[in-house]
Amino acid sequence: MSSIHPSSFSPTGARRALRRGLLSLSLLAAGALGCSAQAADMATLGQQVAKGSDCLSCHAVDHKVVGPAFDAVAARYAGKPGAKQMLMDAVKNGHVGTWGKIPMPPHPQLSQKQLDEVITWVLSLKSAKAAEPKPAAAKTYSYDVAGKTVHLDFPVFEHGSNGKVTKAVFRGYELWNSYCFRCHGVDATGSEYAPDLRKSVLNGMSSQRMTSIAMTGIKAKGMPSWAGFFDPGQLQDIYQYVAARAYKLVAEGTPAQ
Ligand code: HEC
Ligand code: HEC
Numbered sequence: 001m002s003s004i005h006p007s008s009f010s011p012t013g014a015r016r017a018l019r020r021g022l023l024s025l026s027l028l029a030a031g032a033l034g035c036s037a038q039a040a041d042m043a044t045l046g047q048q049v050a051k052g053s054d055c056l057s058c059h060a061v062d063h064k065v066v067g068p069a070f071d072a073v074a075a076r077y078a079g080k081p082g083a084k085q086m087l088m089d090a091v092k093n094g095h096v097g098t099w100g101k102i103p104m105p106p107h108p109q110l111s112q113k114q115l116d117e118v119i120t121w122v123l124s125l126k127s128a129k130a131a132e133p134k135p136a137a138a139k140t141y142s143y144d145v146a147g148k149t150v151h152l153d154f155p156v157f158e159h160g161s162n163g164k165v166t167k168a169v170f171r172g173y174e175l176w177n178s179y180c181f182r183c184h185g186v187d188a189t190g191s192e193y194a195p196d197l198r199k200s201v202l203n204g205m206s207s208q209r210m211t212s213i214a215m216t217g218i219k220a221k222g223m224p225s226w227a228g229f230f231d232p233g234q235l236q237d238i239y240q241y242v243a244a245r246a247y248k249l250v251a252e253g254t255p256a257q
Contacts, residue, residue, distance in 0.1 A: 039120065046121025049114045053107065054228025058215050061125060066212045067230045068099045074125040084123065088115040102212055105225065146249050156244045165244070165255040172241025173255055175234055183222070186247040187252040194223065198246035207239040214238075 050056055058066035077083035092115055094106035110118070141155045158164050167175075176188060183194035190196030198208070214235050217225030226235070245248040 001177055039124070042117055043121040043124045046117035046119070046124075049110070049118040051123065053110065053114075053118075055118070056232060057227040057229070058104070060232070062127075066100055066102060066105055066215045066227075070122045071125045074123050078123045084116075084119050087119045087122070088112070091115055091119070102216060105216070105227070106246055125153045143247070150247045150249070152243065152247075154240055156240070156249045163256050165250060165257060166240075167257075168237045169240050169250065170255060170257045171234070172237035172239070172244075173250075174232075175238050176241055179226075180238065188242050191250065196241050201239075201243050201246040205237055210239045210242075211235040 015240070025193050028034055050059075059070055061070050063069050064072075068098070073087070077087060090104070090194070092110065093109050094104055096103035101186070103172070107115075138153055140153055143150045143156065154168070156169055158166055173187075176184075177186060180197075183191060184197055185191035185194075187194070188198055197205075197210070211232055213223070214230070215225060215227045215232075217223050217227075219225070244255075245252075
């Protein structure tokens with residue numbers, strides 16, 4: 001623990017290297033099928049580029065995550081002259097300001113071919129809005145802790161389970177104590193290296209906000225970017241665990257499962 005220097009920790013390096021290897025293999029395989037790559041094939045390749053890179057940590061096809069929904073990007077730019085090159089440059093060099101204040105990091109490791117493929121895929125997407133089911137009315141879960149009632153928009157315990165936590169909270173506990181504990185403290189208790197995230201939650205940090213910070217990182221302050229390492233669902237699990245700790249619903253140690 002004491003040998004860890006916060007700013008020298010990079011979670012993504014090894015996995016990126018591995019993925020690059022896999023990616024170039026799959027591109028070779030695709031190339032061997034023939035060189036008459038049609039737009040549809042390009043889009044399929046583009047989807048693979050997105051999966052092999054870090055895009056899906058911050059983007060989903062049909063809803064905003066950290067960055068805009070890809071179908072919203074398509075709706076805004078598809079068919080506009082020059083849009084493809086402009087978006088390829090935005091992904092390569094990084095971008096901020098069109099969709100909000102959160103920056104997209106640069107992707108210098110992607111080749112022009114990969115950028116072309118991934119943007120061709122993004123621009124080919126049709127809006128999924130019409131097909132989307134209406135969101136169910138937000139459900140709340142209430143728990144009594146030390147005479148106070150806590151209201152959350154996710155369950156901490158399995159229904160009628162006698163204090164056993166949900167799978168999501170348990171996964172959050174495991175992920176936390178594999179990756180976040182080094183700086184933010186075992187079982188979310190805080191440490192000298194980084195803020196106590198229980199306090200951040202009690203001060204109103206939402207799951208969406210925690211995901212944005214964790215995927216973007218705060219490099220100058222030693223908070224790594226987890227883009228390409230986690231998907232947004234895993235960050236949500238971590239959030240639920242930290243919130244359960246913040247509201248004292250779950251004690252230190254392994255939660256009952
Ligand atoms: C750490 C989070 C993050 C990652 C990783 C990420 N993006 Fe983004 N992306 C964003 C944000 C935030 C924006 C909005 C930027 C803005 O407002 O200009 C964005 C915007 C975009 C846009 C629209 C740009 C514009 O000018 O309108 C495209 C296209 C895009 N991203 C594609 C990708 C692709 C492809 C990848 C993977 C190679 C990727 N992004 C990875 C966060 C991310
Ligand atoms: C290598 C050390 C390190 C690791 C590992 C780390 N963080 Fe951080 N984190 C930091 C530091 C340092 C800050 C404070 C940055 C600042 O001062 O702005 C921070 C800040 C944050 C914040 C903002 C808190 C606030 O109230 O503004 C969030 C959210 C966060 N980290 C989430 C995570 C999550 C989730 C994980 C595990 C996936 C994680 N961090 C792993 C070092 C780390």
